Amino acid sequence: MQNIIGIDIGGTFTDFVSYDPKTGEIHNWKNLTTPAEPIDGVLEGLERVEDVKKLDKLRLGTTIATNALLTRRGAKVAYVTTKGFRDVPFIQRGDRRSHYDITWIKTKPLMKRRDCHEVSERLSARGEVVEALDEKAVRDLALKIKKEGDIEAVAICTLFSYIDPTHEMRVRDIFAEVMPSMPISISYDVLPKWKEYDRSSTTIADAYLKPVVSDNFRRMQKRLDAIGIGGRVGVIKSNGGEATLAGAAASPVQMTLSGPTGAVVATRALSRLTGINNIVTFDMGGTSTDCSTVVDGMEHVTTSFEIEWGVPIQVPMIDIHTIGAGGGSIAWIDKGGMLRVGPQSAGADPGPACYGRGGENATVTDANVVLGRINPDYFLGGKMKLDADAAHRAVEKVAKALNLAPDAAAYAMVQIANNNMLGALRAVLLQRGLDPRDFTLLASGGAGPVHVCDLMHIAGIPKGLIPNYPGQFSAFGFIMTDARVDRHRTVQQISKYFDPVRATAAMTELADNAVNELTQYGYTQGIEVYRSIEARYLGQNHELELTFPGNEFNEKTVADLWDRFHQEHEARFGFSIPGETIETVNLKVVAISVSEKPSMKTLAKGTGKAEARGKRRVRYEEGWHDVPVFNREDLKDGDKIAGPAVIEENASVTILRPEQNLVVDRFGNLLIAS
Numbered sequence: 001m002q003n004i005i006g007i008d009i010g011g012t013f014t015d016f017v018s019y020d021p022k023t024g025e026i027h028n029w030k031n032l033t034t035p036a037e038p039i040d041g042v043l044e045g046l047e048r049v050e051d052v053k054k055l056d057k058l059r060l061g062t063t064i065a066t067n068a069l070l071t072r073r074g075a076k077v078a079y080v081t082t083k084g085f086r087d088v089p090f091i092q093r094g095d096r097r098s099h100y101d102i103t104w105i106k107t108k109p110l111m112k113r114r115d116c117h118e119v120s121e122r123l124s125a126r127g128e129v130v131e132a133l134d135e136k137a138v139r140d141l142a143l144k145i146k147k148e149g150d151i152e153a154v155a156i157c158t159l160f161s162y163i164d165p166t167h168e169m170r171v172r173d174i175f176a177e178v179m180p181s182m183p184i185s186i187s188y189d190v191l192p193k194w195k196e197y198d199r200s201s202t203t204i205a206d207a208y209l210k211p212v213v214s215d216n217f218r219r220m221q222k223r224l225d226a227i228g229i230g231g232r233v234g235v236i237k238s239n240g241g242e243a244t245l246a247g248a249a250a251s252p253v254q255m256t257l258s259g260p261t262g263a264v265v266a267t268r269a270l271s272r273l274t275g276i277n278n279i280v281t282f283d284m285g286g287t288s289t290d291c292s293t294v295v296d297g298m299e300h301v302t303t304s305f306e307i308e309w310g311v312p313i314q315v316p317m318i319d320i321h322t323i324g325a326g327g328g329s330i331a332w333i334d335k336g337g338m339l340r341v342g343p344q345s346a347g348a349d350p351g352p353a354c355y356g357r358g359g360e361n362a363t364v365t366d367a368n369v370v371l372g373r374i375n376p377d378y379f380l381g382g383k384m385k386l387d388a389d390a391a392h393r394a395v396e397k398v399a400k401a402l403n404l405a406p407d408a409a410a411y412a413m414v415q416i417a418n419n420n421m422l423g424a425l426r427a428v429l430l431q432r433g434l435d436p437r438d439f440t441l442l443a444s445g446g447a448g449p450v451h452v453c454d455l456m457h458i459a460g461i462p463k464g465l466i467p468n469y470p471g472q473f474s475a476f477g478f479i480m481t482d483a484r485v486d487r488h489r490t491v492q493q494i495s496k497y498f499d500p501v502r503a504t505a506a507m508t509e510l511a512d513n514a515v516n517e518l519t520q521y522g523y524t525q526g527i528e529v530y531r532s533i534e535a536r537y538l539g540q541n542h543e544l545e546l547t548f549p550g551n552e553f554n555e556k557t558v559a560d561l562w563d564r565f566h567q568e569h570e571a572r573f574g575f576s577i578p579g580e581t582i583e584t585v586n587l588k589v590v591a592i593s594v595s596e597k598p599s600m601k602t603l604a605k606g607t608g609k610a611e612a613r614g615k616r617r618v619r620y621e622e623g624w625h626d627v628p629v630f631n632r633e634d635l636k637d638g639d640k641i642a643g644p645a646v647i648e649e650n651a652s653v654t655i656l657r658p659e660q661n662l663v664v665d666r667f668g669n670l671l672i673a674s
Contacts, residue, residue: 002021002056002057002595002596003018003019003020003021003022003054003055003056003057004018004019004055004056004057004058004059004479005017005018005019005046005049005055005057005058005059005479006018006059006061006262006474006475006476006477006478006479007042007045007058007059007060007061007475007478008061008259008262008472008474008475008478009033009038009041009042009060009061009062009063009259010033010063010259010285010286010287010474011033011035011063011285011286011287011288011326011328011345011347012032012033012285012286012287012326012327012328012345012347012351013030013031013032013033013285013286013446014030014031014032014033014034014038014041014042014045015028015029015030015471015472015474015475015651016028016029016030016045016046016048016472016475017469017472017475017476017478017479018049018479019479019598021598024598024599024601026468026469026476026598028469028471028472028475028476028650028651029045029048029472029650030045030380030446030471030472030651031044031045032349032351035347035349037219038062038063038064039219039220039223039224042060043223043227046227052227052228052229053227053228053229055229055232056232057232057233057234058224058229058232058233058234059233059234059235059236059242059478059479059481060233060234060235060236060478061235061236061258061259061260061261061262061474061475061478062216062235062236062255062258062259063258063259064212064213064216064217064255065209065212065213065252065253065255065256065258066255066256066257066258066259068208068209068212068213069110069205069208069209069256069307070307072110073212074110074208074209074211074212075152075153075183075207075208075209075210075211075212076111076112076115076150076151076152076153077110077111077115077151077152077153077154077155077204077207077208078111078115078116078117078145078151078153078154078155079111079115079116079117079154079155079157079200079204080117080118080119080141080154080155080156080157080171080175081116081117081118081119081156081157081158081159081200082118082119082121082122082158082159083118083119083120083121083122084118085118085159085196086113086116086117086118087113087116088196088197088200089109089111089116089197089200089201089204090109090113091197092106092107092109092197092310092311093197093310095310097309097310106310107308107309107310107311109201109204109311110204110205110208110311111155111204111208115151117141117145119133119134119137119138119141119158119171120133120134120137121133121134121158121167121171122159123158123159123160123161123163123164123167124160125160125163126163127160127163127164133167133170133171135170135174138170138171138174138175139174139177139178142174142175142177142178142179143178145179146178146179146182151182152183152211153182153183153184153185153207153208153210153211154175154179154182154183154184154185154207155184155185155186155200155203155204155206155207155208156168156171156172156175156184156185156186156187156203157186157187157196157199157200157203157204158171158187159196161186161187161188161192162187162188162192162193162194162199162489162490163490165186165188165192168186168187168188169186169188171186172184172186183207183210183211183214184207185203185204185206185207185210186203187199187200187202187203189251190202190203190206190251190253190315191203191314191315191488192488192489192490193314193488193489193490193586194490194492194585195314197312198312198314199314201311201312201313201314202253202312202313202314202315205253205256205307205313206251206252206253209252209253209255210249210252212252213248213249213252213255214249214252217235217245217246217248217249218249220233220245221233221245233245234483235248235255235258236258236259236261236262236478236481237254237255237258237261237317237484238254238255238256238257238258238261238315238316238317238318239254239261239301239315239316239317239318239484239486240261240262240264240265240299240318240477240481240484241481241482241483241484241485241486241592242481242482242483242484242523242595243483243521244521244522246521247517247520247521253313253315254315256305256307256313256315256317257305257317257318257320259474260283260290260292260318260320260322260474261317261318261320261474261477262473262474262475262476262477262478262481263281263283263290263292263444263445263473263474263477264281264292264294264299264318264320264477265299265318265477265478265480265481266444266467266473266474266476266477266480267279267281267292267294267299267442267467267477268294268297268298268299269477269480269597270442270465270467270669271294271297272297273600273667274465274665274667274669276440276465277294277295277296277297278293278294278295278296278438278439278440279293279294279439279440279441279442279465280292280293280294280425280428280429280436280439280440280441280442280461281293281294281442281444282421282425282441282442282443282444282445282448282451282452282455283444283445283448283473283474284325284326284327284421284443284444284445284446284447284448284450284451285326285327285445285446285447286326286327286328286345286347286351286365286446286447287324287326287328287329287345287347288322288323288324288325288326288345289322289323289325289326289420289421289424289445290320290321290322291320291321291322291421291424291425291427291428292318292319292320292321292428293319293428293429293432293434293439295434299318299319300318300319301316301317301318301319301486302316302317302318302319303315303316303317303488304319305317315486316486316488319428321424321427321428322424323343323420323421323423323424324342324343324344324345325341325342325343325364325417325420325421325424326342326345326364326445326447327352327363327364327365327368327446327447327450328345328346328347328351328352328363328364328365329341329342329343329344329345329363329364329417330342330344330345330346330361330362330363331361331362331363331364331367331395331398331413331416332344332361333398333401333402339398339402339409339412339413339416340416341364341413341416341417341420342417342420345363346359346361346363352364352365352366352391352394353366353387353390353391353393353394354366354369354376354386354387354388354390354391354394355384355386355387356385356386356387356390359390359394360394361394362391362394362395362397362398362413363394364413364414364417364447365391365447366390366391366394366395366410367391367395367409367410367411367413367414368410368414368447368450369386369388369391369392370391370392370395370406370407370410370619371407371410371411371414371618371619372616372617372618372619372624373450373618373619373646373653373655374386374450374653375616375629375648375653376388376391378648380650380651381649381650381651392406395409395410395413396409398413407619407624410619411619411621414451414454417451418451418454418455418458419458421451421455422455422458422459425441425455425459425461426459436459436460436461437460437461437462439461439463440461440463440464440465441455441456441459441461441463441464441465442464442465442466442467443455443464443465443466443470443654444467444470444471444473444474445470445471445473445474445652446470446471446651446652447652448470448652449466449470449647449652449653449654449655450652450653450654450655451655452464452466452654452672453643453654453655453656453657453660453672454655454657456660456672456674457657457674462673462674463671463672463673463674464671464672464673465669465670465671465672466647466652466654466669466670466672467669468600468667468668468669469651470649470651470652471649471650471651471652472651479598480597480598481595482592482593482594482595483518483521483523483592483593483595484590484591484592484593485514485515485517485518485590485591486514486588486589486590487510487511487513487514487588487589487590487591488510488586488587488588488589489506489509489510489586489587490585490586490587491503491506491584491585491586491587492583492584492585493583493584494538494581494582494583494584495562495581495582495583496581498553498558498584500552500553500554500555500558501553503553503584503587504551504552504553506587507531507548507551507553507587507589508551510531510587510588510589511529511531511551511589511591514529514589514590514591515527515529515591517591518591518593523593524593525593525594525595526592526593526594526595527591527592527593527594528591528592528594529589529590529591529592530547530589530590530591530592531547531548531549531550531551531587531588531589531590532545532546532547532548532587532588533545533546533548533561533584533586533587533588534546534584534585534586534587534588535561535565535582535583535584535585536582536583536585537569537577537580537581537582537583538580538581538582538583540583543585543586544565544568544569544572545588546561546564546565546568548561562582565582566578600667601667602637602666602667603635603636603637603664603666603667603668604636604637605636605637605638606635606636606637606638606639606664607636607639608638608639608640609639609640610630610634610635610636610639610640610641610664611630611634612628612629612630612645613629613630613631613634614628614629615627615628615629616629616646618644618646618655620644620657620658625644625658627644627645627646628641628645628646629645629646629647629648630645630646630647630648631647631648631649632647632648632649632668632670633649635647635664635668635670636664637664637665637666637668638663638664638666639663639664640661640662640663640664641656641661641662641663642661642662643656643657643658643659643660643661643662644656644657644658645662647662647670654670654672656672659674660672660673660674661673
């Protein structure tokens with residue numbers, strides 16, 4: 001097992017978790033994020049490591065790609081496509097966000113229409129050459145773009161290139177000859193799947209991010225090289241897997257949702273450790289809240305993600321629903337005189353008013369200080385003192401505008417924030433046909449445990465779970481992850497005329513490419529390959545995913561595939577149509593280089609009754625209570641606590657409601673029941 005550190009760069013804090021295999025000790029800490037240059041905050045946190053050169057691995061989750069997309073601060077992209085199709089990124093889809101809003105304006109793509117160019121070439125839907133590629137016209141176009149000099153990246157997406165990429169690759173090669181240093185993305189490398197708009201949008205996003213991510217990673221590499229660990233750094237991709245800095249820079253669209261995946265990876269590991277199969281995650285930090293699910297011990301990976309409404313990115317990523325609600329969410333009064341909370345955030349600079357860094361707006365963290373939920377003298381285990389007076393002054397401004405007492409205004413702020421987060425939980429549960437009563441709500445992030453008991457109550461989720469290191473749970477997930485490569489490709493065939501040779505060749509190519517990418521970047525140990533197929537009844541618009549045992553399609557494996565499709569359709573939708581034609585759409589391969597995982601220590605057996613360190617006044621919906629305060633470090637296996645109560649730890653605090661009970665399991669997790 002390696003000596004490893006996981007680092008999660010969040011909007012407000014940068015979190016660190018280290019594991020020493022010699023002692024089995026896991027340590028965690030955090031410091032404020034440095035938004036202007038995130039690596040500064042990383043290096044500041046690494047100063048706490050006794051000898052950083054002895055680290056075997058540093059895994060990093062970063063929001064560089066996410067922020068570039070959300071703020072639209074990426075590269076100026078030239079889009080090159082088949083003649084007659086330059087407007088696909090602008091036409092988008094035929095739906096509208098609001099059918100009856102005449103003021104609604106369609107979301108703009110990531111590049112200008114004047115930077116969209118066409119080349120003469122055409123393939124049929126079967127991959128046959130309808131019109132040969134005009135190489136002279138392509139070279140002239142490349143020379144024209146080079147002469148203009150303002151383009152920073154090129155995205156190439158030709159029609160039906162997912163069937164035969166020859167034309168697309170030749171366009172890339174010509175551009176590379178004319179402009180050797182120009183970042184170029186082609187759809188066959190980024191997303192070799194059908195649906196023209198989704199493919200073009202994803203390819204454009206990859207090109208849009210390449211200069212930004214490459215530049216940031218270059219600076220990061222230089223700074224880490226200077227302290228002697230540059231060659232031992234991995235970054236976390238949206239699928240929850242590790243990649244090298246060079247590998248991630250080559251395909252930056254894979255970094256779209258890097259940081260939040262760690263909490264889901266850690267939840268999957270915790271599910272297997274505790275035997276709790278169905279968990280809904282609730283990761284509340286300073287800026288945002290991320291929700292996801294682990295069902296039957298496995299996370300859900302999706303390709304349905306949009307940067308903004310109508311602008312998709314279809315690379316494989318862990319299915320996470322994010323909203324702008326966190327400890328730094330700012331309270332404000334709308335034009336109708338109603339109290340709102342977020343999505344605007346105080347961030348890390350200046351942060352909530354109680355941080356004492358110049359913030360004057362009341363935030364959710366300030367409200368929790370006013371309500372007695374957060375002890376200003378024990379924030380981050382006492383390492384960061386909060387300004388309680390500043391929190392009260394900020395909340396009093398809101399209270400005065402609403403003609404409420406300060407504690408009533410603070411409680412209203414917390415309730416509104418809770419209802420915002422309830423919407424995120426419903427999005428990953430009820431909207432996907434999952435019953436909240438079948439799940440355990442896992443709270444992570446520094447603010448998650450503060451709100452989890454209230455959310456259990458209003459969401460109808462009967463059980464809660466506070467893991468170890470909740471304030472650094474994503475960083476903890478990073479030390480538990482593996483290197484991973486996903487490869488997808490559209491290969492459409494129907495069961496009546498299925499060509500096993502074609503399917504075998506495509507699956508073999510996908511598997512070989514995925515394994516080669518792992519080994520290219522040095523991930524050679526414990527490689528496992530998983531294959532699956534997306535199929536549907538001919539004429540349907542949505543597919544079912546079925547596992548497949550290997551690369552080879554033969555009479556037996558194909559017959560088994562059709563039988564399993566009917567069975568799965570019956571189980572999922574309540575009916576099947578034996579004898580109906582089935583269509584395969586996408587082949588999928590996941591290659592994983594499995595790494596060793598830290599072993600979790602168990603606690604000593606307790607007496608069954610935890611001892612409180614003191615009491616303090618905490619505001620609940622029915623009023624103020626004098627509640628016992630426990631320190632999590634004092635808790636032992638089997639210890640029980642009846643609410644109302646407060647359980648403090650270094651990076652968070654759990655607020656137990658009066659009707660709830662808590663028990664500590666042998667690994668130190670806090671299990672809550674209503």
